[in-house]
Amino acid sequence: MTHTEIEITAELVRDLLRDQHPDLAGLPLELGARGWDNQLWRLGDDLAVRLPWATQSADALLRKEHEWLPALAPRLPLPVPVPQHLSEPSERFPRPWIVTTWVPGTPADRAPATRAEEAADTLAAFLTALHRPAPDGAPTGRDRGGPLADHAEPFARGLASATERGLLPDSDAVRAVWEDAVAAPEWAGPPVWLHGDLHPANVLTEDGTFCGVIDFGDLCAGDPACDLAAAWILLPDGAAERFHAAYRPAPDPATLRRARGWAVLKALACIFIGDAGVHGRPGGKPTWGPPAQASLRRLTATLHRPGTEAVT
Numbered sequence: 001m002t003h004t005e006i007e008i009t010a011e012l013v014r015d016l017l018r019d020q021h022p023d024l025a026g027l028p029l030e031l032g033a034r035g036w037d038n039q040l041w042r043l044g045d046d047l048a049v050r051l052p053w054a055t056q057s058a059d060a061l062l063r064k065e066h067e068w069l070p071a072l073a074p075r076l077p078l079p080v081p082v083p084q085h086l087s088e089p090s091e092r093f094p095r096p097w098i099v100t101t102w103v104p105g106t107p108a109d110r111a112p113a114t115r116a117e118e119a120a121d122t123l124a125a126f127l128t129a130l131h132r133p134a135p136d137g138a139p140t141g142r143d144r145g146g147p148l149a150d151h152a153e154p155f156a157r158g159l160a161s162a163t164e165r166g167l168l169p170d171s172d173a174v175r176a177v178w179e180d181a182v183a184a185p186e187w188a189g190p191p192v193w194l195h196g197d198l199h200p201a202n203v204l205t206e207d208g209t210f211c212g213v214i215d216f217g218d219l220c221a222g223d224p225a226c227d228l229a230a231a232w233i234l235l236p237d238g239a240a241e242r243f244h245a246a247y248r249p250a251p252d253p254a255t256l257r258r259a260r261g262w263a264v265l266k267a268l269a270c271i272f273i274g275d276a277g278v279h280g281r282p283g284g285k286p287t288w289g290p291p292a293q294a295s296l297r298r299l300t301a302t303l304h305r306p307g308t309e310a311v312t
Helices: 010-020 060-075 114-129 148-164 171-183 230-234 240-247 253-278 286-301
Strands: 027-033 038-043 047-052 085-088 099-100 192-194 204-205 210-215 221-223
Touching: 010 027, 010 038, 010 047, 010 085, 038 060, 047 060, 060 085, 085 230, 114 192, 114 210, 114 230, 114 240, 148 171, 148 253, 171 253, 171 286, 230 240, 230 253, 230 286, 253 286
Parallel strands: none
Antiparallel strands: 027 038, 038 047, 047 099, 085 099, 192 221, 204 210
16 A cells, blocks of 8 residues: 555545535535545535545546446446546645545445345345446456456465465365366456455445445456355355345356355455454454455355355
8 A cells, every 4th residue: 555645634625625616515524434545535414525545546446437437327226436526636636536426334344244135135136237248448457357367376475375374274275266266267258347346345234234335446347257256255154045046147157166266366365454454554454354254264165065066
């Protein structure tokens, strides 16, 4: 993470609003979250301000959301943050920022889904609606939605590091899930729209099920397996099979094998971020670790179950 040299405060955000959106400057303002790329400030009851602060790539991600998300949002069955205004860099803040709609709910890393059947159906309906063929010119993922084999070296380094630090109870089982996923045939269909970053902090819950999806900075076109990994990342134990039955078109075995590989990649990344949070290191988020460990447990538990395929 590379934090911006400018400290983002409520006073700064309000000054920016006065400069570019004076009709919004008088609304109540409070910090919502400090994310990986952006800070989120709630503005009144229905809006939010997102400002890049921790990565150089955040500017392009915000512009991408502003360009593509308003057209996608109306067809999605869960609320998503719809950009309302793109604000250009200025002397006061030399980076672009956006005003979006506010999506209520609690991030799933703090309040996991507990109503398994409803959560599975809700997630399946959302991804069925999102995963439509993307048009020519749709963005490609910075490291999402392509062949899993492209991630072989980062996976090997991550697995070795996690094993050395005692973060994995069964590294051999994790490796076996990965190797099976990489051996699966690649996606042969058209590139479909992907969220690209469906980890628990980017999905909101209420009353035990999902109520919103946020942070579309990694929106891209590619292999649906990248998003289908969410079945093991977000759902309670035993809910993946119901999710697969509800998702359309029904995923083929090769796609589910690749999805398991994407889930392993996501879980490993979140385990490192969670461990950094536990030890107070920069960029760490302690709430990310437990859901990631649960994901790996679900993925590896089915690996050698008698009479059960690896994709369940």
